Amino acid sequence: MSPIPVFFVFLWSTGFIVAKFGLPFAPPLTFLLLRCACVLLVLVPLVGAVRAPWPTGSIGHIAVAGLLLQAGYLGGVWCAIKLGMPAGVTALIVGMQPILTAAAAPLIGESVRPRQWLGLLLGLAGVALVVYAKMSLVGLSPLAVGYCVLALLSITAGTMYQRRFCPRFDLRTGTVIQFGATVALLLPLAIVFEGFSPGLATVQWTPSFIGALLWSVFALSIGAIFLLFTLLQRSDATVVTSLLYLTPPTTAVMAWIMFGEAFSLLGVAGMAVAIVGVVCVVKK
Numbered sequence: 324m325s326p327i328p329v330f331f332v333f334l335w336s337t338g339f340i341v342a343k344f345g346l347p348f349a350p351p352l353t354f355l356l357l358r359c360a361c362v363l364l365v366l367v368p369l370v371g372a373v374r375a376p377w378p379t380g381s382i383g384h385i386a387v388a389g390l391l392l393q394a395g396y397l398g399g400v401w402c403a404i405k406l407g408m409p410a411g412v413t414a415l416i417v418g419m420q421p422i423l424t425a426a427a428a429p430l431i432g433e434s435v436r437p438r439q440w441l442g443l444l445l446g447l448a449g450v451a452l453v454v455y456a457k458m459s460l461v462g463l464s465p466l467a468v469g470y471c472v473l474a475l476l477s478i479t480a481g482t483m484y485q486r487r488f489c490p491r492f493d494l495r496t497g498t499v500i501q502f503g504a505t506v507a508l509l510l511p512l513a514i515v516f517e518g519f520s521p522g523l524a525t526v527q528w529t530p531s532f533i534g535a536l537l538w539s540v541f542a543l544s545i546g547a548i549f550l551l552f553t554l555l556q557r558s559d560a561t562v563v564t565s566l567l568y569l570t571p572p573t574t575a576v577m578a579w580i581m582f583g584e585a586f587s588l589l590g591v592a593g594m595a596v597a598i599v600g601v602v603c604v605v606k607k
Contacts, residue, residue: 327550332566332570333573334543334550335547335551335570336569336573336574336577337574339414339578341538342400342535345531345539348528349527350519351398351401351402351404351405352402352509352512352516352519353519353523354401354539355393355398355505356519357536358539358540359505359506359544361540362502363499363502365540365545366498369495370495370499373495375496376496378493382500385485385497385501386503387484388485388489389481389501390501392477393501393502394508395477395478395481396477398470398509399472399475399477400417402470403468403471406464407464407467408464408467408468408470414571416468416471418567418570419475420475420564421447421565421567421568421604422443422447423476424560424564425443428560430483431560433486433559433560438603439603441603442565442599442603444600446565446600446601447600448593448597449572449594449596449597449598450568450572450593451593452590452592479564482563485552486555486560490556494549498545498549554566565604568597569598571597572594575594
């Protein structure tokens with residue numbers, strides 16, 4: 324088995340951990356804006372130095388996919404958590420993505436076999452078991468739920484759109500396009516809704532915040548996104564998104580190790596069910 328899916332799941336799973344470290348010290352859109360701007364500061368000189376090829380005829384499609392995957396998905400998740408939405412409930416709602424992707428697979432010329440449908444349902448059941456003990460009604464405001472649904476629809480649409488209209492492009496220049504488009508969208512939103520200013524008065528530059536920002540830039544925005552794009556180039560969208568079923572269980576283990584959060588036998592059972600489900604989807 325290729326190590327790429329394993330690394331992808333690990334890195335993607337750290338997203339909720341980063342949110343716990345970073346969100347107390349900056350508004351969500353401001354944090355994401357800084358994250359995307361820092362990615363551009365890293366990648367633009369690299370692209371220029373190595374003369375990476377720019378895509379022809381698909382820049383608009385790449386930008387649209389980036390807005391859905393970055394601004395829509397991340398903005399929705401982080402705003403929901405900032406409003407007090409429990410991470411377990413957020414994970415469960417966003418965890419519907421593989422099912423939606425499979426249902427929409429015919430739209431991009433992909434098919435889902437009966438065994439894969441069984442795996443998708445098992446994966447969803449496993450996610451539900453993992454987060455069940457952590458679920459709480461606290462934070463379930465209509466606005467927070469709306470942000471979660473926005474994140475769910477955005478990552479589903481973004482995955483399908485990229486697979487359909489721009490499945491292959493240079494990862495370095497493509498990522499620059501996507502994060503550049505995201506900065507262009509997030510900047511006015513952060514100014515209007517969060518009082519963003521060049522002086523970054525709304526940010527507290529604590530060690531926790533700086534560490535969360537650096538991890539978000541290098542591990543998540545560059546590492547995990549590069550791996551996601553690589554997987555989308557090699558496999559069907561249904562297969563790739565099924566890996567996201569492993570995110571809540573992995574995050575639960577991380578939270579148990581780092582924060583001492585409870586991890587029950589029910590959670591262990593859920594992990595096992597989710598893993599079986601993903602195997603059913605990805606096995607040839």
